[in-house]
Amino acid sequence: MNSLSRRKFLKISGATIATAAVLAGSAKTFVKASKKISERKGLEIIPTYCDLCFWKCGALAYIEDGKLWKVEGNPADPLSNGRLCPRGTGGVGAHYDPDRLKSPLIRKSLRGEEKWIDVTWDEAFDYIAEKMIKIKNEYGPESVALFSHGIGGSFLKHLIRAYGSPNETAPSFAQCRGPREVGFELTFGDVVGSPERTDIENTRCLTLIGSHLGENMHNTQVQEFSRAVERGASIIVVDPRFSVAASKAKYYLPIKPGTDLALLLAWMSIIVNEKLYDAEYISKYGTGFDLFVAEVSKYTPEWAYVETGIEPDLIRETAREMARYKPASLVHPGRHATWYGDDAQRSRAIALLNALLGSWGRKGGFYQTHSFSIPKYPYPPYPELKKESVHNPNNKYPFATGEQISTGIREATITGKPYPIKGWFVYGTNLMQALPNQNETVEAIQNLDLMVVVDVIPSEIAGWADVVLPESVYLERYDDLNTSPFKEAFVGIRQPVIEEPNDQKPNWWMAKKIAEKIGLGNYFPWKDVEEYLDTRLQAADLSLQELKTKGIIKAPQQPIYFEDGAEPEFLTPSGKIEFYSSQLAEAGFDPVPRYTKHPDPPPGYFRLIYGRAPVHTFSKTQSNPLLKDMMDENELWVNTDIAEKYGLNHGVYIKLKNQDGVVSNKIKVRVTERIRTDCVYMVHGFGQKSRQLRSTFNKGASDSELITKYTIDPLMGGTAMNVNFVTFEMEA
């Protein structure tokens, strides 16, 4: 940022203060706006939106005497309602993290050895530009791929498209919610999306099958979950582990891992056979119901009991319970859905169960979303793509639509087919823990001529880079506007509330500078990001000034339920809810989900399952001093009987060995009654191998390291990761 724009920024943020202070009620403001933030006196409150996860809650940052003090929720924000989750509240720690990347780095020894030379930004960009031009000349621009996660990747995405590459992906599809989106789209013609369009707040019966809300801290959902508990909504929780949500439930179903589809089919058979479904809704909006009934009605609770271990009567009772409250009966679609390889079909079964209950489009079910319409920046058109993306050659996974398969791009990087991939940009995602089978990731990296990682911390993947670009944390930078689809349309701004402590820079600046170095400056015609944002906002009759002051601007409310006038629209081939999917039948898949049995762990082995803790996001936050103070290592949940059998004491450290002989870092045993005897559980994101992450290096174990095996979903290429078995290694 040059000095002129810095002054302009300060002037604008000076004007921000008065209004923001009123928002917060009692804050007193006496700020001299001509100085850098860090040199100012007094209290200043600046709105922005959070980046500790992808939920993007509106926040208010408190600056006290030029120092970042705390972050609170913005009461004007519909996602946070003025309350952030623990990670958001701990967002201050991202700024103060002592392990942060401080300057651009170029590697000076082999990839992965984490040996670096500190360089200037210009030197880093020259290195990148030279390689990008070379790759373009030798292989074509398609041979550079981008892996990114989060809104911060949007300017790099623009750079990659301007450069001429179609290869742009995020692990959030094939390693996370892709199967769910595909399953719902095949059924309703639309995805669940993020934030999930679940009307938990108004539901009368909430079924969680594959969601551990409360540990999984998606702010709005947890707030609504709490309200559902308060209202006395009936809660049904299906989980091999007695989760926090299970402790709030009326019914807890301790399912055998890998058998969820059997339970879903049995539930549907009961609802169908006992005619408990929403007949009017189905006849109005559905198609293929008779074919669906013929298929699912055979799955009896007695049959499902053998698979799932859930008592037939409990299956019957819970099916009737969810039907009793229809259509305000919500079977939650979950989020991280890549489990066993038939995940799109399992997600489709969840969609179909909701269809039986008539909950899609209804109050207490799935609401219709609205998003704030803001025109894109009027960029010149991207160069015409000469080749298709490598993510899914020959359309092998026919329902991988909308987003690209990250592991497909990794595969192409290894094989060089259908064409070589020679450059990776990695933004804000630790691919070492996001993708299954770390060896394949390392193998792919060996084939690269250029590997650039943009991150705020020296993540494990940064250790494998040629060039590491240190990014400003969200509290220090602008990003693109947040117009997430939600119950009400809104636009939120992320803006700097404090200066970078060292030589970190925002992603938009990096993208623009790289573009200028490789002759693509015309794709970044704006002077700085403020001009970019203001141009976009003015096209929607808003202004940057106004949004900077308020943080959030909402559009008028529109109906979100069919019963209130929201227009039912099903973008399936038939224009209806597809109980029987001709698309699937034509592609050679089951048109109605069928049960497949998954292998059990061999004797002495346990299925490794993993999940979230409320204070951490993926493997991104473990070095944040505030969050580390809450949880600095993960634990291995082991059932009491198993612990006794194997002589494992609570609190001792052991290692895990998986079916392929891979041994984990040591992990502390948590002996508990809160888990089945056939699986063990840990929170994802620990056991990090980056030596530069001094505060979290080797703390706890990494589930990702043990996920050497993965099963690919034949519909959409998702990589199922709950298919690994581990045994205990005592000598820790």
Added chain:
Amino acid sequence: MARFGMVIDTKKCVGCQDCVIACKTENKVPEGHDRDWIVTESHGKFPDILMEIRTERCNHCSNTPCVSCCPTGASHIHDVGGVVLVNHDLCIGCKACVESCPYDARFIHPDGYADKCTFCIHRVEKGLKPACVEVCPTYCMHFGDLDDPNSEVSKLLQSRKYHVNLPEAGTQPNIFYLI
């Protein structure tokens, strides 16, 4: 005189530690120390388990061993709301109060004085809620005047079952857990 207290709904608490972090940032609690914390208690044999999750802190008791044992008068009862506070200037860090508290709510701050929850009295006196109450994403925490029968906290205690921690200690704690 007002008697400040908290009513915490264990049915709603998910144990996310947001209250702990909010307290840490609001009150600049040093790394490695907490003024509040989460307790998860579970009983039973899988899958028949009963579990209670609750957020704990100084109970701002009406009968205060920590104040009685303080040799310097640093530990005292504030004239607003009966809040138990420590005067940092008077505290000699002798740890008598740390030992006397049955709830283990106190620690010695690296600057040498006994530290603990203040019910965010600096906020409360400005009409705000304590930081932990204000941040809680499950809305499980309620703060107010227990002596006012019309306060939200009093009404909750009239309408719901509750328990206090270690009633046998005889400290008359002012934090109540709805069950």
